[in-house]
Amino acid sequence: MYLIVVGAGKVGVNLTRELLQQGHEVTLIESSRPRYLAVEQKLEHAVHYGDASELWVLERAGIERAEMVVAVTGDDEDNILICQVAKEKYDVPRIIARVNNPSNRPHFDLLGIKPVVSSTDLILRLLGHEVPHQNLVHLLDLEAEKIEIIEVRLKDDSPIAGMKVGDIETPDRTLLISILRNGVGFVPTADSELQAGDDILAVLDPVQEEALKKVLGAGS
């Protein structure tokens, strides 16, 4: 696959190196001359010098035949613009944009730039997973597809602690897919019994989140 990566910071350089190792054809574009020269030592002809928000720079990098554009510069406006142009002007089938400042995320959504990756959000999500007093964590959100996976810790007073999975009346379009107990995860059957302290993974339609939380006794 031919990919264009924009921004030769830590993310861009390491991503490009990994993709090259996997056998993909990659062009990395960097607009700072000193950084370009430093990266060129390692990645040689895979790196281009130029401002990827200028259309001719993208064209020189062969955007017309790129199957994917990944914009991971440190500037959210640049990432939005590059992805918007890639998608709407050059019909690149897939894009990925990095969100530097999480408060800019709604702007990416508004302009149809997705999927996005935000390291701040990822770390917050992991924190939620590690810190026990958070009793509901979003592990995966596919907004367009209307599917999410959440992890819920069963409290001592949860109405379903002690019940069998088959006896729980879960709302429509929700499914309990895994139980994590004492550091081990398993896929439950109808006979599996739930215990207080279990972490339950469920896949669901996001609109059913409140309804499922109520059943699991994990009120907001």
Add this chain to the structure above:
Amino acid sequence: MLKDGHTVSCLDQDPESHARLEVGMDCAWEEAGGLFTVGTALEVEALEMAGIEKADSFVAATNGDNTNIVISQIAQRRYEVSTVIARILDPLRAEWYREQGLETICPTRVAIEMLEDRLRAGFADVNARGGEA
């Protein structure tokens, strides 16, 4: 625009810019009907504090083309401001976004046209004089 009786709200990330607004004015910016908010263009709170929700027109003229393009689209799509104009220095980007329905002003293009006109006028002069000799 203030002199025409409009209310003009200016948003800038540099608090010092306020002083520049008053250069050549005989009263304070606010007294003349101006508003000033400190903040960056992508901050929703700053935009709303500057009054974007009730604005009839919006001009994006920061020194960053991409910032102007993104913020203009936010003004158009999220706040539905009826007149939105973006300053875009890069002629290629300005042209493509104009095709996409964004009103753009490209100072580079305007300057090139002025220079061309001036140079052509100069050549015509020279040719005319050459003809007489």
